Amino acid sequence: MSADIVTRFAPSPTGYLHIGGARTALFNWLYARGRGGKFLLRIEDTDRERSTPEATAAILQGLTWLGLDWDGEVVSQFARKDRHAEVAHEMLARGTAYKCFATAEEIAAFREAEKARGVSYPVFLSPWREADPATYPDAPYVIRMKAPRTGETVIADRVQGEVVISNATLDDMIVLRSDGTPTYMLAVVVDDHDMGVTHVIRGDDHLNNAARQQMVYDAMGWAVPVWAHIPLIHGPDGKKLSKRHGATGLEEYQVLGYPAAGMRNYLTRLGWAHGDMEIFTSDEAKAVFDLDGIGRAPARLDFKKLENTCGHHIAMSDNAALLQELQAFLAASGRPALSDLQRNRMIAAMDALKERAKTFPELLEKAQFALIERPILPDEKAAAALDTVSRGILQTLTPRLQNASWTKEALEPILNAVAQENGVGFGKLAAPLRAAIAGRSVTPSVFDMMLAIGRDETIARLSDAAA
Ligand code: GLU
Numbered sequence: 001m002s003a004d005i006v007t008r009f010a011p012s013p014t015g016y017l018h019i020g021g022a023r024t025a026l027f028n029w030l031y032a033r034g035r036g037g038k039f040l041l042r043i044e045d046t047d048r049e050r051s052t053p054e055a056t057a058a059i060l061q062g063l064t065w066l067g068l069d070w071d072g073e074v075v076s077q078f079a080r081k082d083r084h085a086e087v088a089h090e091m092l093a094r095g096t097a098y099k100c101f102a103t104a105e106e107i108a109a110f111r112e113a114e115k116a117r118g119v120s121y122p123v124f125l126s127p128w129r130e131a132d133p134a135t136y137p138d139a140p141y142v143i144r145m146k147a148p149r150t151g152e153t154v155i156a157d158r159v160q161g162e163v164v165i166s167n168a169t170l171d172d173m174i175v176l177r178s179d180g181t182p183t184y185m186l187a188v189v190v191d192d193h194d195m196g197v198t199h200v201i202r203g204d205d206h207l208n209n210a211a212r213q214q215m216v217y218d219a220m221g222w223a224v225p226v227w228a229h230i231p232l233i234h235g236p237d238g239k240k241l242s243k244r245h246g247a248t249g250l251e252e253y254q255v256l257g258y259p260a261a262g263m264r265n266y267l268t269r270l271g272w273a274h275g276d277m278e279i280f281t282s283d284e285a286k287a288v289f290d291l292d293g294i295g296r297a298p299a300r301l302d303f304k305k306l307e308n309t310c311g312h313h314i315a316m317s318d319n320a321a322l323l324q325e326l327q328a329f330l331a332a333s334g335r336p337a338l339s340d341l342q343r344n345r346m347i348a349a350m351d352a353l354k355e356r357a358k359t360f361p362e363l364l365e366k367a368q369f370a371l372i373e374r375p376i377l378p379d380e381k382a383a384a385a386l387d388t389v390s391r392g393i394l395q396t397l398t399p400r401l402q403n404a405s406w407t408k409e410a411l412e413p414i415l416n417a418v419a420q421e422n423g424v425g426f427g428k429l430a431a432p433l434r435a436a437i438a439g440r441s442v443t444p445s446v447f448d449m450m451l452a453i454g455r456d457e458t459i460a461r462l463s464d465a466a467a
Pocket of ligand 1: 009010011012044188202206
């Protein structure tokens with residue numbers, strides 16, 4: 001594979017980073033990174049009314065959270081407007097564009113007349129297309145591309161196949177407005193060309209634009225990039241994804257507590273497949289990601305699958321890295337930060353905690369015993385387990401923990417012996433222990449909790465409960 005592959009993500013900074021946009025970015029990132037290529041980021045901020053710095057910041061934050069790093073500086077499309085205008089004038093010089101002096105009224109009148117003739121979608125044919133420059137008036141003009149009038153434009157799309165557009169349906173689109181500002185369609189092509197983009201991977205809502213954009217490449221004699229238009233994401237019901245399906249913004253998923261690696265894995269599989277491979281690291285995904293595996297039908301969001309994927313990644317994570325990501329989650333979701341003590345206990349308990357947690361809130365829920373402080377207030381069920389008999393058993397247990405080695409191997413026989421001496425099964429002993437340590441009846445294993453909070457804290461909690 002060539003090392004010259006360049007992809008890009010080109011969001012418009014008019015809102016939050018949509019999950020569909022995040023997946024588009026991810027596909028571009030995987031494609032480039034898996035081939036030693038470059039992944040570039042361009043902010044399409046030409047719409048000055050709707051573009052905001054906050055939206056740009058949210059996009060960068062979202063990509064960073066998802067672990068998608070880009071090469072070089074972020075490109076501002078607006079900042080390149082002079083270059084876009086320059087290309088429009090170059091098209092004039094090449095004879096592939098022309099100055100059009102038609103007024104808005106003339107164009108409207110043309111359309112009316114066409115409609116009166118029974119043409120439902122009139123294509124404006126400018127009288128200035130072949131006009132002699134000697135006849136040009138001293139008046140404002142736009143620059144229009146001299147689009148082919150006959151024949152077809154064929155988009156060889158790596159996902160959609162060959163898409164054929166009849167040239168007769170496309171007008172001579174404006175590339176430069178009368179105020180000298182470039183149109184979006186021109187800006188995209190100039191930027192992609194100048195940035196050396198070889199593969200345009202984006203949502204199929206841009207498929208229609210590709211035909212017009214390809215004409216600009218042709219008009220400038222530039223090489224057309226590889227097109228890959230990916231179907232949009234749908235909700236679980238197969239309808240276009242919207243707020244009523246749940247979270248649509250990437251940052252909402254961060255706040256809901258999905259780990260970034262799980263999200264990355266899930267989004268990679270959303271509309272792309274490689275055999276029956278479901279769970280993979282980023283390196284594994286980079287190695288096998290290709291355009292052939294992108295499906296032609298819209299992918300459906302499946303929250304259950306997202307959770308399962310995230311559960312696998314939490315279980316696979318390195319404990320220290322997981323704790324760090326958990327802390328970022330606490331900050332992002334406005335929860336209080338962990339104290340040193342809480343951090344230490346969580347690290348000690350992490351192997352047990354991460355086993356069946358699918359999200360950070362689930363992980364925190366399991367870690368509850370490590371996060372609370374004495375006095376532990378038992379809930380109703382736990383309080384019932386702390387009856388007189390059980391409290392008596394705890395009293396006989398506590399002194400024996402004083403000098404025991406603090407390992408599961410050493411603690412297990414002690415607990416078993418105490419249970420036996422009191423003529424109860426281990427289960428009967430575990431309930432008051434859970435109640436004393438966590439104040440609950442459903443907790444991680446008694447040993448995992450004891451090991452995580454340590455001897456002194458264990459003895460203190462048991463003594464509190466026994467008193
Ligand atoms: N700015 C466009 C969008 O956010 C993307 C344009 C492109 O990828 O060519 O939908």
